[in-house]
Amino acid sequence: MAKSRLSNAIVADYLRRIGSREIEPGTPLPPEAALCAQYGVGRSVVREALQALDAKGFIIVKQGSVAVVAPRHRWHVLDRDFLDATNPAEYFPLLQEAREVLEPALANLAAERISDDALAEMIALNHQLAEQHDDPERHADLDIAFHDAVARATDNVILVSLHSSITGLGQRTRIAAAAVPGAIDRAVFWHERIIDALRSGDGIGAGAAMHLHLTQVREELRATQTQSTDEEEGAS
Template sequence: MAKSRLSNAIVVDYMRRIGSHDIEPGTPLPPESALCREYGVGRSVVRDALQALDAKGFVIVRQGSVAVVAPRHRWHVLDKDFLDATNPAEYFPLLQEARELLEPALARIAAARISDHQLTEMVALNTQLAAQHEDPERHAELDIAFHDALARATDNVILVSLHSSITGLGQHTRIAAAAVPGAIDRAVFWHEQIIDALRAGDATGASSAMHLHLTQVREDLRTTQPGHPEDPGEES
C-alpha cells in the first residue's frame, strides 16, 4: 500500500476517535514507536500522519515531545475527511448559526449587484429543485448550487470563498432536512421570495426572506434530532 494511503488511514482513524470524543483535548498521543507498532507501519508514515493531523488542527506536534490532542477551537471541523469520519449532525446547529449570520448579508449585497443572467440561473435551479423529491443527494446539490449562485451574485470573491467553505457540511444538513415532509416545498417557496426581492433590487426584502428561509431550515433540522417530540424513536 502506498505510503500516503497508510498515513491517511492513521489520520482518518484519529479524526474519528477525536471527533467521537474517545480522546479528549489535551490527551497525549502514544509515542511514535508505539504508533508504529499499533498500525504496523514505519516511522516516516507515522510522522506524515502526525504532521497532517497538526495541519488540520486536531493535534499539536512539538519537537522533542509527544503530540497531544488540540483544543476543540483549533479543529478544522469542515474538513471533508473529518465530516466523513465522524457524526456531522453534532455541528448542524453551529452551521445554522453561521449561515444565519452570513447568508442574509449575502442576499442584501446581491440585491444591488445581481445580473439578469444570474437571476435566470437561480430561477432555473429552483425550478429543478421543485421537481426533486426522490433523491436527497440531488436535492442537496441543487440547493447548494442555488445558494452558491446567490453568493456569486455579490461579486465579492472573499464572501464567495467563505460561503464555499461551509457547503461540505451544508450537504449533510440538506440531505437530513430533505427527509422532513414538506421541507423541499418550503425551501422552494422561500427561494421564490428571495428571487422576487432580488429581481426588485430590494435589499431589505432579500435579507429578510433569506432570514425566514433559514429559520425554516433550522426548524426542519430540529425535527431530525433525537429526542424531538416528532422523532420516530420517541415514546408518546
C-alpha cells in the same frame, strides 16, 4: 498498500477518536515508536499522519516533544475527512447559526449587484429543485448551487470563499432536512421570495426572505433531530 493510504487510515482513526471524545483535548499521543507498533507501519507513515492531523488542527506537533490533541477551537471541523470520520449532526446547529449570520447579508448585498445572468441561473436552479422529491442528494446539490449563486452575485470573492467553506457540512444538513415532509416545497417557496426581492433590487427584502427561509430550515433540522432521538429511545 501505498504509504499515503496507510497514513490516511491512521488519520481517519484519530479523527474518529477525537471527534467522538474518546480522546480529549490535551491528551498526549503515544510516541512514534508506539504508533508504529500499533498500526504496523514505519516511522515515515506515522510522521505523515501526524503532519496531516496537525495541518487539520486536531493535534499539536512540536519538535522534540510528544504530540497532543489540540483544543477544540483549533479543530477544522469543516474538514471533509473529519466529517466522514465522525457524526456531523453534532455540528448541524452550529452550521445553522453560521448560515443565519452570513446568508441574509449575502442576499442583501446581492440585490445591489446581481446581473440578469445570475438571476436567470437562480430561477433555473429553483425550477429544477421543484422537480426533485425522490433524490435527497440531488436536492442537496441543487440547493447548494442556488445559495452559491446568491453568494456569487455579491461579486465579492472573499464572501464567496467563506460561503463555499461551509458547503461540505451543508450538504449533509440538506440531505437530512429533505426527509421532512414538505421541506423541498417550502425551500422552493422561499427561494422564489428571495428571487423576487433580488429582481427588484430590494436588499432588505432579500435579506429578510433569506432569514425566514433559514428559520424554516432550522425547524426542519430540529424535526430530524427529534425524530432521531425518538428512534434511539424506542430502540433502547
